[in-house]
Amino acid sequence: MSSDYAINVSAVGKSFRMYDRPHHRLFQGLFAGEGKKWYREFQALQDVNLQVTHGETVGIVGKNGSGKSTLLQIICGTLQASYGDVLVHGRVAALLELGAGFNPEFTGRENVYLNGAVLGLTRREVSDRFDSIAHFADIGEFIEQPVKTYSSGMYIRLAFAVAINSDPKILVVDEALSVGDEAFQRKCFGRIEELKANGCTVLFVSHSAGTIVQLCDRAVLLDEGRILMTGRPKDVVAAYQRLLYAPAERRADMRRQLLERNESKGNVAAGRTDLDAVNLNAVNDDPTVRRARISVNDVSLAERYDAELKPASTVHYAENGARISEPHIVNAAGKRVNILVPGQLYSYRYTVEFDKPAFQVSFGMMIKSLTGVELFGMSSHADGEFISQVEAGRVFAIEFRFMSRFLPGAYFMNAGCNGRLENGSAGFLHRIVDADIFKIEQKATNRSKAGFYDLAAEPSCQFVEQGAATDVGVGFN
Structure with a gap:
């Protein structure tokens, strides 16, 4: 797989074993050789292909249970795919869940060093950046207290502060920025914009349509473990909302149509769009990363x-x-x-x-x-x-x-x-x-x-x- 991509996901699938009773897990271990299955398989991801170029910001949308978090965990290496290949180039800083990687008994300061080590930083590098991390987190004297005493907002403040000060080449964020007050959220978005300007690749999951449209160069619609659409954020968000609010009896047919269209166009949003409707001049022929300006x-x-x-x-x-x-x-x-x-x-x-x-x-x-x-x-x-x-x-x-x-x-x-x-x-x-x-x-x-x-x-x-x-x-x- 080419290193031209910061992230290259090729034909990835992930299945989980679902046991109806706790003791069925034991039976499966004891009698696996007899050919009987004591579990049901849940296919969380099916043949997912996703390529993210260096410096690109990609948003992933989809309803709960669509496989978004599973995909991010596989990309970050905290979860193993059942099949397929994943290649990631560059240091990854990930915010996959609240307080992930923190030891609740350690103080905030101790967890900064622990988290920094997980991200590949040396102790000296963490020490050099500690003041910047503490300033960004802005939790005051709580930095010296065990994190088990922290509120959810304080958790994410410290986790995000460590992640963005690790000089990541790839930043992966899974709905984490929904925690915290408005001022902190704005500070986070400002820092993400700064990372983007410096060439950082960002993979972003959010239920906020406005955030996806505002931050991302491209968006992906994931549903029932499969990519239904890839393209401009506005188009993908519109399709997602239409699918989300569709009557249950029409949802399956809409999903099938999106999937067929996506497969026929090779995961690239194509066709005439609102950009064409207002006399816009494209400066890039690739519709997935199109930039345009109004004719004046x-x-x-x-x-x-x-x-x-x-x-x-x-x-x-x-x-x-x-x-x-x-x-x-x-x-x-x-x-x-x-x-x-x-x-x-x-x-x-x-x-x-x-x-x-x-x-x-x-x-x-x-x-x-x-x-x-x-x-x-x-x-x-x-x-x-x-x-x-x-x-x-x-x-x-x-x-x-x-x-x-x-x-x-x-x-x-x-x-x-x-x-x-x-x-x-x-x-x-x-x-x-x-x-x-x-x-x-x-x-x-x-x-x-x-x-x-x-x-x-x-x-x-x-x-x-x-x-x-x-x-x-x-x-x-």
Whole structure:
């Protein structure tokens, strides 16, 4: 296997023996030669192929039990694969679980030296870095106390501080950054960005879609031990969420379709994407690591509707008692637009039709960046104000008002309807990801600003049932 890859996983599988009774494990040892099995095999991973290049950041998503942690443990060498090959080039720093590698009876200081040795550092190297480790962990005098007295947040602070100060070539993180306060999480993400800039390879598991989109160059969807999709983080996260919220009777078919598409395309996300829909110029032909920029040839500042500006990445969730239609943006005069002007008031509208009775109903929206970062979202159930009951056949017109304070770029709109059905199931009654797109065009006067958003005014939402004798709605500012 080539050393061109920092991590090269080839046809890896892992199975575990599942015993129904504790004594069956003994029977298996005593009577193994008689041909009878006292266990069932659980296939945690099946023929997994994954190559990660040097300096790449790859995120892995999937529901609980999909095999994510098993795969990371095999890559880190703490678990042996049942078959297949794994080749890793460079020092690996891993955060696989809370406090892994710590002796609870040792003090924080003693565990720093112990953990450093596990990571391949000499005692002198750990001593030289100890002050930096202690400063990053920021647990004060507890560094001299046994770690069995630590809170979960203190555990992960110290473990992460040791890992990132070991100068790793490969950093493996398994959901560990969900522990700790916001300030520490931001410090961790900042340090990861610094490691990435220095060429460190990062393998990252998280249930946070925003984190995967924001940190990763590429994402992998793992389900039932098999890779269903590999590609741009935004596309993979959208597929994962669609699969996660799909009705149980449709999930198997969706999984099969993803698997067949992935195998036919050799684990590379292909096809036309939302990047193609907004006149982007790729600077790398590989769609898995594509970098793009918006074309700024047209610098017209007038708001208008461009019929060619349409999202090609729209994802429809399964309809579960409701159907969203006609998502679009209008200006203050009620005219449909998708080229917006900063500083003006706009309304995002869509229609929801119910074909089943529903309860505790609410409506929502989300504005996202081109790469899928969630910039702003809101729901109609402000202060807990749901619609208590909606009968089948009713239709609602939804409107979210917002002031355009976005900087030049392309932005995507989601639309969603939540509620509970008569059978008790709750969640999305319908949702559309990347339902609509709008664009703020480049202009020379704002080149000194960076980011996405520029001090927006307070938005508002209202909804009105269509066809009612008296308008029924709720609005808030």
